Amino acid sequence: MLSALTLGLQMGLTTAMPMPASVIALGTQPQFEVDAYTRQIEDRGGWWLELDDRLLVVAPATALPELVAGEQVLDELGWIRPDELALQARGCAIHPSAPLPAIARAGRYALVRTPATLLPYQLPEISEWRPVVPNRSIAQDWRARGxxxxxxxxxxxxxxxxxxxxxxxxxxxxxxxxxxxxxxxxxxxxxxxxxxxxxxxxxxxxxxxxxxxxxxxxxxxxxxxxxxxxxxxxxxxxxxxxxxxxxxxxxxxxxxxxxxxxxxxxxxxxxxxxxxxxxxxxxxxxxxxxxxxxxxxxxxxxxxxxxxxxxxxxxxxxxxxxxxxxxxxxxxxxxxxxxxxxxxxxxxxxxxxxxxxxxxxxxxxxxxxxxxxxxxxxxxxxxxxxxxxxxxxxxxxxxxxxxxxxxxxxxxxxxxxxxxxxxxxxxxxxxxxxxxxxxxxxxxxxxx
Ligand SMILES: [Zn+2]
The missing domain is CATH 3.40.630.10 (Zn peptidases)
Structure with missing residues:
Protein backbone atom coordinates (compact mmCIF):
# COMPACT_ATOMS: atom_id res chain seq x y z
CA MET A 1 0.00 0.00 0.00
CA LEU A 2 1.23 3.42 -0.96
CA SER A 3 2.03 5.55 2.06
CA ALA A 4 0.53 9.02 2.18
CA LEU A 5 4.03 10.46 2.06
CA THR A 6 4.98 8.54 -1.08
CA LEU A 7 1.66 9.41 -2.70
CA GLY A 8 2.14 13.07 -1.87
CA LEU A 9 5.65 13.03 -3.31
CA GLN A 10 4.45 11.32 -6.45
CA MET A 11 1.61 13.81 -6.88
CA GLY A 12 3.96 16.67 -6.20
CA LEU A 13 6.42 15.42 -8.79
CA THR A 14 3.72 14.79 -11.36
CA THR A 15 1.93 18.09 -11.01
CA ALA A 16 5.04 20.21 -10.59
CA MET A 17 6.40 19.17 -13.98
CA PRO A 18 5.49 21.46 -16.86
CA MET A 19 3.03 19.78 -19.21
CA PRO A 20 0.97 20.98 -22.17
CA ALA A 21 -2.49 22.31 -21.34
CA SER A 22 -5.77 22.75 -23.18
CA VAL A 23 -9.06 24.37 -22.19
CA ILE A 24 -12.09 22.41 -23.37
CA ALA A 25 -15.82 23.20 -23.32
CA LEU A 26 -17.84 20.99 -20.99
CA GLY A 27 -21.10 21.65 -22.84
CA THR A 28 -23.93 19.69 -21.26
CA GLN A 29 -21.86 16.69 -20.16
CA PRO A 30 -23.52 15.31 -17.03
CA GLN A 31 -21.57 15.20 -13.79
CA PHE A 32 -20.87 11.45 -13.93
CA GLU A 33 -19.27 11.81 -17.38
CA VAL A 34 -17.11 14.70 -16.20
CA ASP A 35 -16.08 12.65 -13.17
CA ALA A 36 -15.11 9.70 -15.39
CA TYR A 37 -13.15 12.03 -17.68
CA THR A 38 -11.22 13.73 -14.88
CA ARG A 39 -10.32 10.30 -13.43
CA GLN A 40 -8.95 9.39 -16.84
CA ILE A 41 -6.83 12.58 -16.88
CA GLU A 42 -5.36 11.72 -13.47
CA ASP A 43 -4.75 8.09 -14.52
CA ARG A 44 -2.73 9.37 -17.51
CA GLY A 45 -0.50 11.40 -15.16
CA GLY A 46 -2.23 14.73 -15.74
CA TRP A 47 -4.29 17.17 -13.70
CA TRP A 48 -7.38 19.31 -14.21
CA LEU A 49 -9.47 22.27 -12.98
CA GLU A 50 -13.23 22.57 -13.38
CA LEU A 51 -13.97 26.18 -14.35
CA ASP A 52 -17.75 26.41 -14.60
CA ASP A 53 -18.49 25.64 -18.27
CA ARG A 54 -14.86 24.76 -19.06
CA LEU A 55 -12.26 22.25 -18.03
CA LEU A 56 -8.52 22.87 -17.94
CA VAL A 57 -6.79 19.66 -19.02
CA VAL A 58 -3.06 19.37 -18.32
CA ALA A 59 -1.34 16.11 -19.27
CA PRO A 60 1.93 14.66 -20.57
CA ALA A 61 2.56 15.46 -24.22
CA THR A 62 2.09 11.79 -25.07
CA ALA A 63 -1.38 11.68 -23.48
CA LEU A 64 -2.98 15.08 -24.09
CA PRO A 65 -3.91 14.71 -27.80
CA GLU A 66 -5.73 11.46 -27.05
CA LEU A 67 -7.47 12.93 -23.99
CA VAL A 68 -8.86 15.96 -25.82
CA ALA A 69 -9.67 14.13 -29.08
CA GLY A 70 -13.36 14.61 -29.80
CA GLU A 71 -13.65 17.45 -27.26
CA GLN A 72 -14.24 21.09 -28.20
CA VAL A 73 -10.84 22.69 -27.53
CA LEU A 74 -11.26 26.41 -26.81
CA ASP A 75 -7.67 27.30 -26.01
CA GLU A 76 -4.18 25.83 -25.94
CA LEU A 77 -1.93 27.22 -23.24
CA GLY A 78 1.39 25.62 -24.07
CA TRP A 79 3.46 24.01 -21.29
CA ILE A 80 2.50 25.05 -17.75
CA ARG A 81 2.96 24.18 -14.08
CA PRO A 82 0.28 24.84 -11.39
CA ASP A 83 2.36 27.62 -9.84
CA GLU A 84 2.42 29.45 -13.18
CA LEU A 85 -1.33 29.94 -12.83
CA ALA A 86 -3.38 31.79 -10.22
CA LEU A 87 -6.96 32.81 -9.50
CA GLN A 88 -7.56 36.57 -9.45
CA ALA A 89 -10.64 38.08 -7.80
CA ARG A 90 -13.11 39.80 -10.12
CA GLY A 91 -16.20 41.98 -9.80
CA CYS A 92 -15.23 43.43 -6.48
CA ALA A 93 -13.63 46.66 -5.39
CA ILE A 94 -10.98 44.83 -3.38
CA HIS A 95 -8.65 44.04 -6.26
CA PRO A 96 -6.05 46.78 -6.41
CA SER A 97 -4.12 45.23 -9.32
CA ALA A 98 -5.25 45.60 -12.90
CA PRO A 99 -7.33 42.60 -14.00
CA LEU A 100 -5.20 40.20 -16.06
CA PRO A 101 -6.44 38.46 -19.22
CA ALA A 102 -8.67 35.60 -18.11
CA ILE A 103 -8.02 32.08 -19.37
CA ALA A 104 -11.44 31.28 -17.96
CA ARG A 105 -13.84 32.75 -15.40
CA ALA A 106 -15.05 30.61 -12.53
CA GLY A 107 -17.15 31.88 -9.67
CA ARG A 108 -15.90 35.36 -8.85
CA TYR A 109 -12.34 34.50 -9.85
CA ALA A 110 -10.57 34.39 -13.20
CA LEU A 111 -7.84 31.87 -14.00
CA VAL A 112 -4.81 33.89 -15.13
CA ARG A 113 -1.13 33.35 -15.79
CA THR A 114 0.77 34.28 -12.63
CA PRO A 115 2.47 37.63 -13.11
CA ALA A 116 6.20 37.74 -12.40
CA THR A 117 5.58 40.42 -9.77
CA LEU A 118 3.75 37.84 -7.70
CA LEU A 119 6.88 35.79 -7.07
CA PRO A 120 7.51 34.69 -4.44
CA TYR A 121 3.85 33.85 -4.20
CA GLN A 122 1.91 36.37 -2.13
CA LEU A 123 -1.50 35.89 -0.63
CA PRO A 124 -2.91 39.14 0.73
CA GLU A 125 -5.35 38.77 3.57
CA ILE A 126 -8.30 39.82 1.41
CA SER A 127 -7.73 37.06 -1.13
CA GLU A 128 -7.23 38.97 -4.32
CA TRP A 129 -5.03 36.04 -5.32
CA ARG A 130 -5.60 32.36 -4.72
CA PRO A 131 -3.15 29.62 -5.66
CA VAL A 132 -4.11 26.90 -8.10
CA VAL A 133 -4.49 23.50 -6.47
CA PRO A 134 -4.68 20.71 -9.08
CA ASN A 135 -7.76 18.52 -9.43
CA ARG A 136 -10.25 20.98 -7.94
CA SER A 137 -13.62 22.28 -9.01
CA ILE A 138 -13.39 26.08 -8.82
CA ALA A 139 -16.97 26.61 -9.97
CA GLN A 140 -19.70 24.38 -11.32
CA ASP A 141 -22.66 24.95 -13.64
CA TRP A 142 -25.37 22.88 -11.98
CA ARG A 143 -27.88 22.88 -14.81
CA ALA A 144 -25.34 21.90 -17.48
CA ARG A 145 -24.04 19.12 -15.23
CA GLY A 146 -27.58 17.70 -14.94
ZN1 LIG B 1 -22.42 44.67 -2.40
Missing amino acids: RIDLAKRTVNPAVQQRVDTVDRDRWFGVLEDLAIYDRSSRHLDIVNARDWLLGQFARLGLQTSIHAFPMSGTVAVPQENVIGTLVGTTLPDEWIIVGAHYDSIQINAPEEATAAPGAEDNASGCAAVVEMAEVFTRFPPQRTMIFTCFSGEEQGLIGSTHWVEQALFPAGDLPKIKLALIMDMIGYSSDGQYDVLLETSNMLSSVFQPFQNAVADYASELVPHTSTYPFGSDHMPFIDRSVPSLLVIEYDYDDYPGYHKTTDVPGAIAHVLDMGGGVLKMNAAVLTEAAGYNDNSVFRDDFE
Whole structure:
Protein backbone atom coordinates (compact mmCIF):
# COMPACT_ATOMS: atom_id res chain seq x y z
CA MET A 1 0.00 0.00 0.00
CA LEU A 2 1.23 3.42 -0.96
CA SER A 3 2.03 5.55 2.06
CA ALA A 4 0.53 9.02 2.18
CA LEU A 5 4.03 10.46 2.06
CA THR A 6 4.98 8.54 -1.08
CA LEU A 7 1.66 9.41 -2.70
CA GLY A 8 2.14 13.07 -1.87
CA LEU A 9 5.65 13.03 -3.31
CA GLN A 10 4.45 11.32 -6.45
CA MET A 11 1.61 13.81 -6.88
CA GLY A 12 3.96 16.67 -6.20
CA LEU A 13 6.42 15.42 -8.79
CA THR A 14 3.72 14.79 -11.36
CA THR A 15 1.93 18.09 -11.01
CA ALA A 16 5.04 20.21 -10.59
CA MET A 17 6.40 19.17 -13.98
CA PRO A 18 5.49 21.46 -16.86
CA MET A 19 3.03 19.78 -19.21
CA PRO A 20 0.97 20.98 -22.17
CA ALA A 21 -2.49 22.31 -21.34
CA SER A 22 -5.77 22.75 -23.18
CA VAL A 23 -9.06 24.37 -22.19
CA ILE A 24 -12.09 22.41 -23.37
CA ALA A 25 -15.82 23.20 -23.32
CA LEU A 26 -17.84 20.99 -20.99
CA GLY A 27 -21.10 21.65 -22.84
CA THR A 28 -23.93 19.69 -21.26
CA GLN A 29 -21.86 16.69 -20.16
CA PRO A 30 -23.52 15.31 -17.03
CA GLN A 31 -21.57 15.20 -13.79
CA PHE A 32 -20.87 11.45 -13.93
CA GLU A 33 -19.27 11.81 -17.38
CA VAL A 34 -17.11 14.70 -16.20
CA ASP A 35 -16.08 12.65 -13.17
CA ALA A 36 -15.11 9.70 -15.39
CA TYR A 37 -13.15 12.03 -17.68
CA THR A 38 -11.22 13.73 -14.88
CA ARG A 39 -10.32 10.30 -13.43
CA GLN A 40 -8.95 9.39 -16.84
CA ILE A 41 -6.83 12.58 -16.88
CA GLU A 42 -5.36 11.72 -13.47
CA ASP A 43 -4.75 8.09 -14.52
CA ARG A 44 -2.73 9.37 -17.51
CA GLY A 45 -0.50 11.40 -15.16
CA GLY A 46 -2.23 14.73 -15.74
CA TRP A 47 -4.29 17.17 -13.70
CA TRP A 48 -7.38 19.31 -14.21
CA LEU A 49 -9.47 22.27 -12.98
CA GLU A 50 -13.23 22.57 -13.38
CA LEU A 51 -13.97 26.18 -14.35
CA ASP A 52 -17.75 26.41 -14.60
CA ASP A 53 -18.49 25.64 -18.27
CA ARG A 54 -14.86 24.76 -19.06
CA LEU A 55 -12.26 22.25 -18.03
CA LEU A 56 -8.52 22.87 -17.94
CA VAL A 57 -6.79 19.66 -19.02
CA VAL A 58 -3.06 19.37 -18.32
CA ALA A 59 -1.34 16.11 -19.27
CA PRO A 60 1.93 14.66 -20.57
CA ALA A 61 2.56 15.46 -24.22
CA THR A 62 2.09 11.79 -25.07
CA ALA A 63 -1.38 11.68 -23.48
CA LEU A 64 -2.98 15.08 -24.09
CA PRO A 65 -3.91 14.71 -27.80
CA GLU A 66 -5.73 11.46 -27.05
CA LEU A 67 -7.47 12.93 -23.99
CA VAL A 68 -8.86 15.96 -25.82
CA ALA A 69 -9.67 14.13 -29.08
CA GLY A 70 -13.36 14.61 -29.80
CA GLU A 71 -13.65 17.45 -27.26
CA GLN A 72 -14.24 21.09 -28.20
CA VAL A 73 -10.84 22.69 -27.53
CA LEU A 74 -11.26 26.41 -26.81
CA ASP A 75 -7.67 27.30 -26.01
CA GLU A 76 -4.18 25.83 -25.94
CA LEU A 77 -1.93 27.22 -23.24
CA GLY A 78 1.39 25.62 -24.07
CA TRP A 79 3.46 24.01 -21.29
CA ILE A 80 2.50 25.05 -17.75
CA ARG A 81 2.96 24.18 -14.08
CA PRO A 82 0.28 24.84 -11.39
CA ASP A 83 2.36 27.62 -9.84
CA GLU A 84 2.42 29.45 -13.18
CA LEU A 85 -1.33 29.94 -12.83
CA ALA A 86 -3.38 31.79 -10.22
CA LEU A 87 -6.96 32.81 -9.50
CA GLN A 88 -7.56 36.57 -9.45
CA ALA A 89 -10.64 38.08 -7.80
CA ARG A 90 -13.11 39.80 -10.12
CA GLY A 91 -16.20 41.98 -9.80
CA CYS A 92 -15.23 43.43 -6.48
CA ALA A 93 -13.63 46.66 -5.39
CA ILE A 94 -10.98 44.83 -3.38
CA HIS A 95 -8.65 44.04 -6.26
CA PRO A 96 -6.05 46.78 -6.41
CA SER A 97 -4.12 45.23 -9.32
CA ALA A 98 -5.25 45.60 -12.90
CA PRO A 99 -7.33 42.60 -14.00
CA LEU A 100 -5.20 40.20 -16.06
CA PRO A 101 -6.44 38.46 -19.22
CA ALA A 102 -8.67 35.60 -18.11
CA ILE A 103 -8.02 32.08 -19.37
CA ALA A 104 -11.44 31.28 -17.96
CA ARG A 105 -13.84 32.75 -15.40
CA ALA A 106 -15.05 30.61 -12.53
CA GLY A 107 -17.15 31.88 -9.67
CA ARG A 108 -15.90 35.36 -8.85
CA TYR A 109 -12.34 34.50 -9.85
CA ALA A 110 -10.57 34.39 -13.20
CA LEU A 111 -7.84 31.87 -14.00
CA VAL A 112 -4.81 33.89 -15.13
CA ARG A 113 -1.13 33.35 -15.79
CA THR A 114 0.77 34.28 -12.63
CA PRO A 115 2.47 37.63 -13.11
CA ALA A 116 6.20 37.74 -12.40
CA THR A 117 5.58 40.42 -9.77
CA LEU A 118 3.75 37.84 -7.70
CA LEU A 119 6.88 35.79 -7.07
CA PRO A 120 7.51 34.69 -4.44
CA TYR A 121 3.85 33.85 -4.20
CA GLN A 122 1.91 36.37 -2.13
CA LEU A 123 -1.50 35.89 -0.63
CA PRO A 124 -2.91 39.14 0.73
CA GLU A 125 -5.35 38.77 3.57
CA ILE A 126 -8.30 39.82 1.41
CA SER A 127 -7.73 37.06 -1.13
CA GLU A 128 -7.23 38.97 -4.32
CA TRP A 129 -5.03 36.04 -5.32
CA ARG A 130 -5.60 32.36 -4.72
CA PRO A 131 -3.15 29.62 -5.66
CA VAL A 132 -4.11 26.90 -8.10
CA VAL A 133 -4.49 23.50 -6.47
CA PRO A 134 -4.68 20.71 -9.08
CA ASN A 135 -7.76 18.52 -9.43
CA ARG A 136 -10.25 20.98 -7.94
CA SER A 137 -13.62 22.28 -9.01
CA ILE A 138 -13.39 26.08 -8.82
CA ALA A 139 -16.97 26.61 -9.97
CA GLN A 140 -19.70 24.38 -11.32
CA ASP A 141 -22.66 24.95 -13.64
CA TRP A 142 -25.37 22.88 -11.98
CA ARG A 143 -27.88 22.88 -14.81
CA ALA A 144 -25.34 21.90 -17.48
CA ARG A 145 -24.04 19.12 -15.23
CA GLY A 146 -27.58 17.70 -14.94
CA ARG A 147 -27.83 18.29 -11.21
CA ILE A 148 -31.09 20.28 -11.33
CA ASP A 149 -32.98 17.59 -13.29
CA LEU A 150 -31.76 14.96 -10.87
CA ALA A 151 -33.01 17.01 -7.92
CA LYS A 152 -36.62 17.20 -9.15
CA ARG A 153 -38.90 16.00 -6.35
CA THR A 154 -42.47 16.34 -5.23
CA VAL A 155 -43.51 19.86 -4.37
CA ASN A 156 -44.10 20.46 -0.65
CA PRO A 157 -47.39 22.40 -0.16
CA ALA A 158 -46.02 24.26 2.88
CA VAL A 159 -43.04 25.48 0.87
CA GLN A 160 -45.19 26.30 -2.15
CA GLN A 161 -47.42 28.45 0.06
CA ARG A 162 -44.47 30.61 1.19
CA VAL A 163 -43.04 30.76 -2.34
CA ASP A 164 -46.44 31.94 -3.64
CA THR A 165 -46.46 34.68 -0.98
CA VAL A 166 -43.31 36.23 -2.47
CA ASP A 167 -44.27 39.47 -4.23
CA ARG A 168 -41.54 40.63 -6.62
CA ASP A 169 -43.33 43.95 -7.29
CA ARG A 170 -43.41 44.67 -3.56
CA TRP A 171 -39.70 43.79 -3.40
CA PHE A 172 -38.89 46.13 -6.28
CA GLY A 173 -40.88 48.90 -4.55
CA VAL A 174 -38.68 48.55 -1.46
CA LEU A 175 -35.59 48.54 -3.70
CA GLU A 176 -36.75 51.82 -5.27
CA ASP A 177 -37.48 53.36 -1.87
CA LEU A 178 -34.01 52.42 -0.57
CA ALA A 179 -32.23 53.74 -3.67
CA ILE A 180 -33.64 57.22 -2.94
CA TYR A 181 -31.35 57.42 0.10
CA ASP A 182 -27.68 58.25 -0.31
CA ARG A 183 -26.33 55.28 1.64
CA SER A 184 -22.63 56.08 1.42
CA SER A 185 -21.03 55.28 4.80
CA ARG A 186 -19.58 58.80 4.85
CA HIS A 187 -22.86 60.66 4.24
CA LEU A 188 -25.44 61.39 6.94
CA ASP A 189 -28.39 60.33 4.74
CA ILE A 190 -27.50 56.70 5.58
CA VAL A 191 -29.04 57.36 9.01
CA ASN A 192 -32.37 58.07 7.29
CA ALA A 193 -32.08 54.77 5.42
CA ARG A 194 -31.40 53.05 8.76
CA ASP A 195 -34.55 54.58 10.27
CA TRP A 196 -36.59 53.66 7.21
CA LEU A 197 -35.44 50.02 7.50
CA LEU A 198 -36.19 49.99 11.24
CA GLY A 199 -39.67 51.24 10.35
CA GLN A 200 -40.16 48.39 7.87
CA PHE A 201 -39.13 45.77 10.45
CA ALA A 202 -41.35 47.38 13.12
CA ARG A 203 -44.33 47.47 10.72
CA LEU A 204 -43.90 43.71 10.21
CA GLY A 205 -43.91 43.12 13.98
CA LEU A 206 -40.24 42.13 14.31
CA GLN A 207 -38.23 42.92 17.45
CA THR A 208 -35.94 45.66 16.23
CA SER A 209 -32.46 46.59 17.37
CA ILE A 210 -29.33 48.23 16.07
CA HIS A 211 -25.72 47.14 16.35
CA ALA A 212 -23.32 50.08 16.26
CA PHE A 213 -19.67 49.70 15.25
CA PRO A 214 -16.72 52.00 14.78
CA MET A 215 -15.30 52.97 11.38
CA SER A 216 -12.27 55.15 10.97
CA GLY A 217 -12.79 58.48 9.25
CA THR A 218 -16.55 58.56 9.82
CA VAL A 219 -16.92 59.87 13.40
CA ALA A 220 -19.73 62.23 12.37
CA VAL A 221 -21.82 59.46 10.78
CA PRO A 222 -23.19 56.68 13.02
CA GLN A 223 -22.36 53.22 11.61
CA GLU A 224 -25.07 50.72 12.44
CA ASN A 225 -26.43 47.32 11.41
CA VAL A 226 -30.23 47.12 11.45
CA ILE A 227 -31.65 43.94 12.99
CA GLY A 228 -35.22 42.56 13.05
CA THR A 229 -35.89 39.35 14.98
CA LEU A 230 -38.77 36.92 14.53
CA VAL A 231 -38.64 34.58 17.53
CA GLY A 232 -39.16 30.92 16.61
CA THR A 233 -42.33 29.22 17.81
CA THR A 234 -40.80 25.94 19.00
CA LEU A 235 -37.01 26.19 18.48
CA PRO A 236 -36.18 29.77 19.47
CA ASP A 237 -32.54 28.99 20.27
CA GLU A 238 -31.84 27.81 16.73
CA TRP A 239 -31.21 30.75 14.44
CA ILE A 240 -31.47 31.46 10.74
CA ILE A 241 -29.79 34.68 9.61
CA VAL A 242 -31.09 36.46 6.49
CA GLY A 243 -28.68 39.25 5.67
CA ALA A 244 -27.58 41.86 3.13
CA HIS A 245 -25.73 45.15 3.30
CA TYR A 246 -27.60 48.44 2.92
CA ASP A 247 -24.61 50.77 2.63
CA SER A 248 -23.46 51.72 -0.85
CA ILE A 249 -20.51 53.30 -2.65
CA GLN A 250 -19.78 55.13 -5.86
CA ILE A 251 -16.30 55.70 -7.22
CA ASN A 252 -16.93 57.60 -10.47
CA ALA A 253 -17.72 61.05 -9.07
CA PRO A 254 -16.39 63.30 -6.28
CA GLU A 255 -17.26 61.60 -3.01
CA GLU A 256 -18.31 64.59 -0.92
CA ALA A 257 -21.06 65.98 -3.11
CA THR A 258 -22.38 62.96 -4.93
CA ALA A 259 -24.91 60.35 -3.84
CA ALA A 260 -24.37 56.60 -4.12
CA PRO A 261 -27.81 55.17 -5.04
CA GLY A 262 -26.63 51.51 -4.91
CA ALA A 263 -29.82 50.09 -6.40
CA GLU A 264 -28.39 46.73 -7.45
CA ASP A 265 -25.49 46.94 -4.94
CA ASN A 266 -27.21 46.43 -2.65
CA ALA A 267 -30.72 47.80 -2.30
CA SER A 268 -31.66 44.63 -4.23
CA GLY A 269 -30.35 42.33 -1.49
CA CYS A 270 -31.54 44.49 1.38
CA ALA A 271 -35.04 44.72 -0.12
CA ALA A 272 -34.96 40.92 -0.37
CA VAL A 273 -34.27 40.73 3.38
CA VAL A 274 -37.42 42.86 3.90
CA GLU A 275 -39.39 40.66 1.45
CA MET A 276 -38.35 37.49 3.31
CA ALA A 277 -39.56 39.17 6.51
CA GLU A 278 -42.86 39.94 4.72
CA VAL A 279 -43.26 36.25 3.88
CA PHE A 280 -42.17 34.66 7.14
CA THR A 281 -44.01 37.00 9.50
CA ARG A 282 -47.16 35.67 7.76
CA PHE A 283 -46.06 32.06 8.48
CA PRO A 284 -44.22 32.08 11.81
CA PRO A 285 -41.40 29.50 11.61
CA GLN A 286 -40.17 27.08 14.28
CA ARG A 287 -36.67 28.55 14.43
CA THR A 288 -35.77 32.16 15.13
CA MET A 289 -35.16 34.23 12.02
CA ILE A 290 -32.86 37.24 12.32
CA PHE A 291 -33.24 39.68 9.45
CA THR A 292 -30.14 41.83 9.25
CA CYS A 293 -29.20 44.80 7.08
CA PHE A 294 -25.46 45.33 7.50
CA SER A 295 -23.54 48.54 6.99
CA GLY A 296 -19.84 49.15 6.35
CA GLU A 297 -19.70 46.31 3.80
CA GLU A 298 -18.16 48.38 1.05
CA GLN A 299 -15.46 49.59 3.46
CA GLY A 300 -14.34 46.00 4.15
CA LEU A 301 -17.19 43.95 5.69
CA ILE A 302 -16.87 46.09 8.82
CA GLY A 303 -20.46 45.86 10.09
CA SER A 304 -20.93 42.12 9.64
CA THR A 305 -17.46 41.34 10.99
CA HIS A 306 -18.03 43.49 14.08
CA TRP A 307 -21.39 41.83 14.75
CA VAL A 308 -19.95 38.31 14.44
CA GLU A 309 -16.69 38.97 16.30
CA GLN A 310 -17.79 41.48 18.96
CA ALA A 311 -21.38 40.39 19.64
CA LEU A 312 -22.27 36.85 18.49
CA PHE A 313 -18.93 35.16 19.21
CA PRO A 314 -18.33 36.50 22.76
CA ALA A 315 -21.98 35.78 23.66
CA GLY A 316 -21.54 32.17 22.56
CA ASP A 317 -24.29 32.58 19.95
CA LEU A 318 -22.46 31.29 16.86
CA PRO A 319 -23.37 27.59 17.43
CA LYS A 320 -27.05 28.60 17.41
CA ILE A 321 -26.82 29.66 13.76
CA LYS A 322 -28.00 26.89 11.45
CA LEU A 323 -27.69 28.99 8.29
CA ALA A 324 -26.65 32.53 7.41
CA LEU A 325 -28.04 33.33 3.98
CA ILE A 326 -26.45 36.49 2.57
CA MET A 327 -27.67 38.33 -0.55
CA ASP A 328 -25.56 40.88 -2.41
CA MET A 329 -26.64 42.05 -5.92
CA ILE A 330 -29.51 39.78 -6.90
CA GLY A 331 -31.46 41.70 -9.55
CA TYR A 332 -29.37 42.02 -12.70
CA SER A 333 -29.14 39.81 -15.74
CA SER A 334 -27.30 41.08 -18.81
CA ASP A 335 -29.03 38.74 -21.24
CA GLY A 336 -32.25 37.38 -19.74
CA GLN A 337 -30.65 34.10 -18.74
CA TYR A 338 -31.05 34.06 -14.98
CA ASP A 339 -27.60 32.95 -13.87
CA VAL A 340 -27.10 33.02 -10.13
CA LEU A 341 -23.95 32.20 -8.17
CA LEU A 342 -24.04 30.40 -4.83
CA GLU A 343 -20.82 30.72 -2.91
CA THR A 344 -19.45 29.15 0.26
CA SER A 345 -16.27 27.42 1.41
CA ASN A 346 -15.30 23.88 0.45
CA MET A 347 -15.73 22.81 4.09
CA LEU A 348 -19.29 24.15 4.29
CA SER A 349 -20.40 22.98 0.84
CA SER A 350 -23.24 20.85 2.22
CA VAL A 351 -25.24 24.11 2.43
CA PHE A 352 -25.61 23.90 -1.38
CA GLN A 353 -27.94 20.91 -1.31
CA PRO A 354 -31.23 22.62 -0.31
CA PHE A 355 -30.67 25.23 -3.03
CA GLN A 356 -30.45 22.48 -5.64
CA ASN A 357 -33.88 21.22 -4.62
CA ALA A 358 -35.31 24.74 -4.33
CA VAL A 359 -34.29 25.67 -7.87
CA ALA A 360 -35.56 22.39 -9.27
CA ASP A 361 -38.97 22.62 -7.60
CA TYR A 362 -39.77 26.33 -7.16
CA ALA A 363 -37.49 28.54 -9.28
CA SER A 364 -36.66 26.53 -12.38
CA GLU A 365 -35.99 29.67 -14.43
CA LEU A 366 -32.71 30.13 -12.52
CA VAL A 367 -29.39 28.82 -13.84
CA PRO A 368 -27.38 28.18 -10.67
CA HIS A 369 -23.60 28.06 -10.50
CA THR A 370 -21.63 27.17 -7.39
CA SER A 371 -18.21 28.20 -6.16
CA THR A 372 -16.22 27.06 -3.15
CA TYR A 373 -13.81 30.01 -3.41
CA PRO A 374 -15.64 32.66 -1.33
CA PHE A 375 -14.56 36.25 -0.69
CA GLY A 376 -15.62 39.84 -0.37
CA SER A 377 -19.14 39.93 1.05
CA ASP A 378 -20.96 39.52 4.36
CA HIS A 379 -20.86 35.71 4.26
CA MET A 380 -17.12 35.83 5.05
CA PRO A 381 -17.23 36.63 8.81
CA PHE A 382 -19.54 33.62 9.27
CA ILE A 383 -17.48 31.31 7.03
CA ASP A 384 -14.32 32.37 8.88
CA ARG A 385 -15.97 31.08 12.08
CA SER A 386 -17.15 27.85 10.36
CA VAL A 387 -20.81 28.91 10.61
CA PRO A 388 -22.85 27.49 7.69
CA SER A 389 -23.19 30.49 5.42
CA LEU A 390 -23.70 31.16 1.75
CA LEU A 391 -23.74 34.13 -0.59
CA VAL A 392 -26.36 34.50 -3.32
CA ILE A 393 -25.24 36.89 -6.09
CA GLU A 394 -26.20 37.30 -9.74
CA TYR A 395 -23.60 35.98 -12.16
CA ASP A 396 -23.49 38.92 -14.59
CA TYR A 397 -22.18 41.43 -12.00
CA ASP A 398 -19.03 41.83 -14.10
CA ASP A 399 -21.11 43.29 -16.96
CA TYR A 400 -23.34 45.52 -14.82
CA PRO A 401 -22.73 49.05 -16.15
CA GLY A 402 -23.79 50.73 -12.90
CA TYR A 403 -21.46 48.76 -10.61
CA HIS A 404 -20.18 51.15 -7.90
CA LYS A 405 -21.28 54.14 -9.95
CA THR A 406 -23.78 56.96 -9.59
CA THR A 407 -25.69 55.21 -12.39
CA ASP A 408 -26.59 52.22 -10.16
CA VAL A 409 -30.26 53.23 -10.19
CA PRO A 410 -33.37 50.99 -10.29
CA GLY A 411 -33.96 51.59 -14.01
CA ALA A 412 -30.46 50.34 -14.86
CA ILE A 413 -31.07 46.81 -13.52
CA ALA A 414 -31.98 44.86 -16.67
CA HIS A 415 -34.44 41.95 -16.24
CA VAL A 416 -34.82 42.92 -12.58
CA LEU A 417 -38.28 41.49 -11.86
CA ASP A 418 -37.63 38.07 -13.42
CA MET A 419 -34.09 37.75 -12.08
CA GLY A 420 -34.86 39.04 -8.58
CA GLY A 421 -38.18 37.21 -8.53
CA GLY A 422 -36.43 33.91 -9.19
CA VAL A 423 -33.92 34.48 -6.42
CA LEU A 424 -36.70 35.43 -3.98
CA LYS A 425 -38.61 32.21 -4.72
CA MET A 426 -35.49 30.06 -4.36
CA ASN A 427 -34.60 31.69 -1.05
CA ALA A 428 -38.16 31.50 0.30
CA ALA A 429 -38.11 27.76 -0.43
CA VAL A 430 -34.73 27.20 1.23
CA LEU A 431 -35.68 29.32 4.25
CA THR A 432 -39.00 27.51 4.75
CA GLU A 433 -37.18 24.21 5.23
CA ALA A 434 -34.25 25.74 7.12
CA ALA A 435 -36.43 27.66 9.59
CA GLY A 436 -38.94 24.83 9.97
CA TYR A 437 -42.65 25.22 9.52
CA ASN A 438 -45.72 24.45 11.59
CA ASP A 439 -48.14 22.69 9.34
CA ASN A 440 -51.47 23.12 11.14
CA SER A 441 -53.52 21.95 8.19
CA VAL A 442 -52.48 18.31 8.64
CA PHE A 443 -54.24 16.39 11.40
CA ARG A 444 -52.01 13.84 13.05
CA ASP A 445 -53.14 10.79 15.03
CA ASP A 446 -50.55 11.47 17.71
CA PHE A 447 -51.61 15.08 18.10
CA GLU A 448 -52.56 15.92 21.68
ZN1 LIG B 1 -22.42 44.67 -2.40
